[in-house]
Amino acid sequence: MKPRLVLACLTTTAVIARARAEFDAIVLPGPGDMTVAEVTEAAVRHRAEAILFTNTLPLSAAAIAGLPDSVRVGATISVGHDHIDVAAARARGIAVTNTPGVLDDCTADHAMMLLLAAARRGIEYDRIMRRGWRYRIGQGDLLGVRVSGKRVGILGMGRIGQAFARRARGFDMTVLYHGRTRLPPEQERGASYFPDFHAMLPQCDFLSVHAPGGAATDRMIDARALSLLPDGAVLVNVARGSLIDEDALFDALTSGKLFAAGLDVFRDEPAFDLRFAALDNVVLSPHVGSASRETRDAMGFRALDNIAAVLSGQPAIDPLWSM
Ligand code: 8YV
Numbered sequence: 001m002k003p004r005l006v007l008a009c010l011t012t013t014a015v016i017a018r019a020r021a022e023f024d025a026i027v028l029p030g031p032g033d034m035t036v037a038e039v040t041e042a043a044v045r046h047r048a049e050a051i052l053f054t055n056t057l058p059l060s061a062a063a064i065a066g067l068p069d070s071v072r073v074g075a076t077i078s079v080g081h082d083h084i085d086v087a088a089a090r091a092r093g094i095a096v097t098n099t100p101g102v103l104d105d106c107t108a109d110h111a112m113m114l115l116l117a118a119a120r121r122g123i124e125y126d127r128i129m130r131r132g133w134r135y136r137i138g139q140g141d142l143l144g145v146r147v148s149g150k151r152v153g154i155l156g157m158g159r160i161g162q163a164f165a166r167r168a169r170g171f172d173m174t175v176l177y178h179g180r181t182r183l184p185p186e187q188e189r190g191a192s193y194f195p196d197f198h199a200m201l202p203q204c205d206f207l208s209v210h211a212p213g214g215a216a217t218d219r220m221i222d223a224r225a226l227s228l229l230p231d232g233a234v235l236v237n238v239a240r241g242s243l244i245d246e247d248a249l250f251d252a253l254t255s256g257k258l259f260a261a262g263l264d265v266f267r268d269e270p271a272f273d274l275r276f277a278a279l280d281n282v283v284l285s286p287h288v289g290s291a292s293r294e295t296r297d298a299m300g301f302r303a304l305d306n307i308a309a310v311l312s313g314q315p316a317i318d319p320l321w322s323m
Contacts, residue, residue: 114262
């Protein structure tokens, strides 16, 4: 008999096919990801042993308490796990896993795309073309800011931050970083470490956010932090919207303090703050940092590998808690 799985999120055809081949899988029926109530109902009805989901499912302590005893593992198709109460899962003995490593390059690519588009006004230029152009643009009109050779601060120098640093070096940028701990030299690769986040900010022409969400980093980028950046800086966030005070960011973008921002993540998703959509100096994307075909397949497969490991009595590959 195949193990029983609730597939709670929309994912790629290849991942769904593998889930169906290897598991007795309940595949979500609707057009969207399952809600907590739907997951609970499906898990009870199906006596599910595993749940495959992503960050659209808030697995709070209450949600975990509502799961049937049959559930042994929950695998999120994401590296971020701020949507999961890991302590509550641990208390119930439910293994929880994420998908680190496989999405670093694509997420870093996306951050660089947003940085370049924000600095060089990619969206505004595209809009001019789609409206037919046909007027003169003077040498001094519609100017962006130079990227090459500038200083970029990286908040959160984990795997994705380091992948972003590699790209920044390709643009001859000077890399500064802040994180909880200093990296060993072979990972730091010449980047300057700032144990004090605020001390780094005045030196950042660009600031790119790659730290985890959650209470410890909530609103790290607030009005004070933004005021410490040089005038005309550019902010990029592909990590979590919770790291930013969005009112303060809106003020910094409209006052001219920031030249531009590139935002992939928001405090409320998908109901993001529509004030940002009205600003020409903001490049927006709908939380798609990892959204290449190859990477989304790799993330889904990694999550299935984790489930298969746990259900066969092996240790999880990417456990969020361990014995
Ligand atoms: C999303 C992410 O999970 O891995 C993460 O933590 O934020 C992303 O990869 C993915 O976009 C699905 O929402």
